[in-house]
Amino acid sequence: MKKDIFQISPGFEDIMPAEYRDLIDNGPFEKNVGVSDLGSFKELLEEHPLCAGCGLALSLRLILASLPNPEDTIIVGSTGCSALAFPQVALHNIHSLFGNQNAVASGLKRALTLRFPDKVKDVVVIAGDGATADIGLDMVLQSWFRQENITTIMLDNEAYANTGGQESGMSPMGTVLNMAPKGKKFPKVSVPELARESGCAYVATVTPAQPKKLGKAVVRGILAARELGPSYIQVFAPCPTNYKFKPNETISKIKLREKEGTYETKEYITAEAQELFARLEEGKK
Amino acid sequence: MYVKVRVDEDKCIGCKLCILACPDPNVLTYTENKKVSADENRCKGCGLCVANCPKDALVIS
Numbered sequence A: 001m002k003k004d005i006f007q008i009s010p011g012f013e014d015i016m017p018a019e020y021r022d023l024i025d026n027g028p029f030e031k032n033v034g035v036s037d038l039g040s041f042k043e044l045l046e047e048h049p050l051c052a053g054c055g056l057a058l059s060l061r062l063i064l065a066s067l068p069n070p071e072d073t074i075i076v077g078s079t080g081c082s083a084l085a086f087p088q089v090a091l092h093n094i095h096s097l098f099g100n101q102n103a104v105a106s107g108l109k110r111a112l113t114l115r116f117p118d119k120v121k122d123v124v125v126i127a128g129d130g131a132t133a134d135i136g137l138d139m140v141l142q143s144w145f146r147q148e149n150i151t152t153i154m155l156d157n158e159a160y161a162n163t164g165g166q167e168s169g170m171s172p173m174g175t176v177l178n179m180a181p182k183g184k185k186f187p188k189v190s191v192p193e194l195a196r197e198s199g200c201a202y203v204a205t206v207t208p209a210q211p212k213k214l215g216k217a218v219v220r221g222i223l224a225a226r227e228l229g230p231s232y233i234q235v236f237a238p239c240p241t242n243y244k245f246k247p248n249e250t251i252s253k254i255k256l257r258e259k260e261g262t263y264e265t266k267e268y269i270t271a272e273a274q275e276l277f278a279r280l281e282e283g284k285k
Numbered sequence B: 001m002y003v004k005v006r007v008d009e010d011k012c013i014g015c016k017l018c019i020l021a022c023p024d025p026n027v028l029t030y031t032e033n034k035k036v037s038a039d040e041n042r043c044k045g046c047g048l049c050v051a052n053c054p055k056d057a058l059v060i061s
């Protein structure tokens, strides 16, 4: 897709919203911008209804700014807090039935490959921890077993936030939430290990406290999915509303958990992916 | 009560750390004179930018 597809038709300039016009003039399309350029271009995300201080909103903002090829990226989302932000995202995006996101993305990627054999079309799943590690885990794992060329990004706020605070597989053991009063009885599920064992070419856990690292992981995940096979990125995105901390503490909470060793950021790269990144990252220098 | 961010241009060193800490898009922007400027109308007043500024250049009021 080229910029002219969303260019405003002549004569309609004055009735288009200012935000849309701003996107045409100053958006990230065909520009090769990244996380470090935030603040210098009109973002793909518009004003959204997510809570003040939401870690998930911050992560989404950083992820969208990191996409290497936004013109040709299709995002598959799922039900949850992030679904409230997607109507405000200026990219093709599909809201799938809760939990079905990786099945929808697999079919979409295959269809796009048949329809546009000469073009790069990146299919990226962005969904909550409940959608990824619990209700959609079947579809997530099957897409990895089958080596689908898609990137799966989990926005891990360690809860079912949008439905008022139930525990998810990703909540740490002992977690008490509004609708999990007795404390969670089993530990946080290690989806990164599942990803590694199920055939992902690239796996990373990142946090918005380190935006550049997050950006690099998103780019690597997408490149690996293009060339090799599935990739998985887990983003720690704490929720001040359900975990009942102040909205200005979202980033300090992340740093604290990292310091405690209860949220590790790491990368797993297959030998094939190492080779690919070395080639591509070398080529860029 | 509405709370909004304001940037003290004299204190701002243009490090952009606040821009990378804000959960809301297009609020904090990087200006031509290498400082940060805020669109108050888009701010939710969460204070994450304040918590991440090394120079106390941002205030919420």
Ligand SMILES: Cc1ncc(C[n+]2csc(CCOP(=O)(O)OP(=O)(O)O)c2C)c(N)n1
Residues within 6 Å of the ligand: A056, A079, A080, A081, A082, A097, A098, A127, A128, A129, A130, A131, A132, A155, A157, A159, A160, A161, A162, A163, A168
């Ligand atoms: C098939 C189906 N089952 C259940 C729900 C109810 N539901 C809506 S959002 C949600 C929780 C989402 O949790 P998560 O994926 O972690 O996203 P978050 O809201 O935390 O970002 C649930 C269970 C639904 N919408 N559809």
Ligand code: SF4
Residues within 6 Å of the ligand: A049, A050, A051, A052, A053, A054, A055, A056, A057, A081, A157, A161, A162, A238, A239, A240, A241, A242
């Ligand atoms: S409930 Fe939590 S995850 Fe959902 S929008 Fe609010 S802060 Fe974000």
Ligand code: SF4
Residues within 6 Å of the ligand: A053, B004, B005, B021, B022, B023, B024, B027, B028, B038, B042, B043, B044, B045, B046, B047, B048, B049, B050, B060
């Ligand atoms: S207070 Fe929150 S919403 Fe307002 S500019 Fe700072 S980080 Fe952004």
Ligand SMILES: [Mg+2]
Residues within 6 Å of the ligand: A080, A128, A129, A130, A155, A156, A157, A158, A159, A160, A161, A168
């Ligand atoms: Mg969640």
